[in-house]
Amino acid sequence: MPDDAFDALCAQLDGAAPEPLRRLSAAELSHLANAIRTARRRQAKALAQAGESALGHIPRVLRGPVRKIVG
Amino acid sequence: MSRAADLLHGHGEVLKLARLLGHEPHELAYLEQFPPQTLRELRDGVTETLYDTDGGSLRRLAAASRVLPAKLTATLSQRAFGPLLSARLAGLLDPQRAVDVAGKLPAPFLADVAVELDPRRASELIAGLSPRLIADVTAELVAHREYVTMGRFVGHLQDDALAAAIGAMDDRALLEVAFVLEDKRELPRLLAKLPQPRVAGIIGAAAHDDLWVQALDLLNHLSKPQRRAMVTATRALDAPARQAIVQAILEHDLWDEAALIAEHDDTLAATLSAGLRSLPARRRREVTATARASGLRGL
Numbered sequence A: 001m002p003d004d005a006f007d008a009l010c011a012q013l014d015g016a017a018p019e020p021l022r023r024l025s026a027a028e029l030s031h032l033a034n035a036i037r038t039a040r041r042r043q044a045k046a047l048a049q050a051g052e053s054a055l056g057h058i059p060r061v062l063r064g065p066v067r068k069i070v071g
Numbered sequence B: 001m002s003r004a005a006d007l008l009h010g011h012g013e014v015l016k017l018a019r020l021l022g023h024e025p026h027e028l029a030y031l032e033q034f035p036p037q038t039l040r041e042l043r044d045g046v047t048e049t050l051y052d053t054d055g056g057s058l059r060r061l062a063a064a065s066r067v068l069p070a071k072l073t074a075t076l077s078q079r080a081f082g083p084l085l086s087a088r089l090a091g092l093l094d095p096q097r098a099v100d101v102a103g104k105l106p107a108p109f110l111a112d113v114a115v116e117l118d119p120r121r122a123s124e125l126i127a128g129l130s131p132r133l134i135a136d137v138t139a140e141l142v143a144h145r146e147y148v149t150m151g152r153f154v155g156h157l158q159d160d161a162l163a164a165a166i167g168a169m170d171d172r173a174l175l176e177v178a179f180v181l182e183d184k185r186e187l188p189r190l191l192a193k194l195p196q197p198r199v200a201g202i203i204g205a206a207a208h209d210d211l212w213v214q215a216l217d218l219l220n221h222l223s224k225p226q227r228r229a230m231v232t233a234t235r236a237l238d239a240p241a242r243q244a245i246v247q248a249i250l251e252h253d254l255w256d257e258a259a260l261i262a263e264h265d266d267t268l269a270a271t272l273s274a275g276l277r278s279l280p281a282r283r284r285r286e287v288t289a290t291a292r293a294s295g296l297r298g299l
Helices: A002-012 A019-023 A026-057 A060-070 B003-021 B025-033 B036-052 B055-065 B070-090 B095-102 B107-116 B123-128 B131-143 B147-156 B159-167 B171-180 B184-192 B196-209 B212-219 B224-234 B239-252 B255-262 B268-276 B281-293
Strands: none
Touching: A002 A019, A002 A026, A019 B036, A026 A060, A026 B003, A026 B025, A026 B036, A026 B055, A026 B070, A060 B055, B003 B025, B003 B036, B003 B147, B003 B171, B003 B212, B003 B239, B055 B070, B070 B095, B070 B107, B095 B123, B107 B131, B107 B147, B123 B147, B131 B147, B131 B159, B147 B159, B147 B171, B147 B184, B159 B184, B171 B184, B171 B196, B171 B212, B184 B224, B196 B212, B196 B224, B212 B224, B212 B239, B212 B255, B224 B239, B224 B255, B239 B255, B239 B268, B255 B268, B255 B281, B268 B281
């Protein structure tokens, strides 16, 4: 069970987590992996909202080129 | 590094990680059992992950900002992106362009961006900022006691910017920043910029705020002349403050640091001997053996 939780943490870090963290309990490893997952989602959400909000501040004449680049 | 300094550094690493993850430090208290190096490795991994997540979208956003005037990009940073995304974008902009944008943003906002920024990804931008702007942002960070943030930036500042930053820090801030410096090899460079009265000021701040673990850790990383200057400054302290140093040494087993002080202060061994007499016999024997192993003579 702790091995699974350690693997889940490694997956959140896109590869490897520091080996000494294997000493953590399964609950602690899961908490850490969830914290990273939540931070990634929060960042993605902020990015999506920022894109929309930014367009509202850009002069109409520039919105087309900006949309084209941002996609 | 002493055990006490190790614990404080570990706590500092947990603070940095908690900030990165948007958590309260106490929620990650279970990590404080690990050495600072392990926690640093974990934080670096999390930083990489967060910067790589949405990397494509961030790069497109950075590319779009190239067609906009710098002033408009600055407005977007404040009104649409906020400090977190501005920090992520900073390292993706052309450095000169990023410097132009930063120059149009107010220092309080830039300080918020600095808190979120990984300086390794914006080294050229940081190096391009004027000393005046660096000083203004540092003043904001000092006001919010963002010592950890400042400690991450020191290694990326040019000499004139570093001097400006030091000028904006009070003595306590300087001591706290020195303690949490990301790369301790930068300490002699940081201290080399200090006018002599500020060395005494650091010692005064340590005495005033009981920051002797931090001050004694600093000794470990200084050149011999800098160390001599700091020890000389302790001689001007009153008796209770000098007693506080002895207490910190006894309480946290800072014997390597004590040996460094004793190289420049021949009164320390006698003061420590007096302090040792207040300990139970067994503890006194243990401590005396440890102190002698560290090279401290005259106990």
